[in-house]
Amino acid sequence: MNIIISNSSGQPIYEQIVSQIKSLIITGELNEGDALPSMRLLAKELRISVITTKRAYEELEREGFIYSVTGKGSFVAAKNMEFIREEQLRIIEDHMQHIIQAATLCKLDLPELIQMMTILYEEE
Structure with a gap:
């Protein structure tokens, strides 16, 4: 795991x-049941x-991406890809609301906003 x-x-x-761990799970680089490095090993x-x-693993567990077994370690949980996709879409929509508000403040019209987004998207 890099x-x-x-x-x-x-x-x-x-x-x-x-x-980064979420991304590895969502893209399928980490699969259900795969063991994560121990907290100590990852920290090292x-x-x-x-x-x-520990805080990162607790957050991942709280969000349902991993589960922990005492004495055995942490593992990738079964993925509900539809739920994960919906959550990501909600996050994108929240960001887009902020972008629209900022664009409105500086009087950026929709075609200019789309052009800016297209340029940034293609750079990725």
């Missing part, structure tokens, strides 16, 4: 871990605190 931590990112380290590999990896 997780990259950016110290220059404004995002907390545990959130970086959560988002990333050179971060065990508390940070």
Whole structure:
């Protein structure tokens, strides 16, 4: 499992871990039942605190992406891809609402907004 931590990112380290593991699960790189590295091993590999990896794993478990078995470790949970997709769509819609509000404030019209989004999307 390849997780990259950016110290220059404004995002907390545990959130970086959560988002990258979610991405690995959603894209199928991690499958149902796959074991995750232990919290201590991941912390050692990333050179971060065990508390940070614990927080990331707890968040993933709370959101239903992983489950933990005492003494055995943490594993990828069964995926409800429709639920995950709906959750991601809701997040995108929330971001788009903020974008629309910001565009309205600076009097950016819809064609300009679409052009900007197209340019950014194609850069990815």
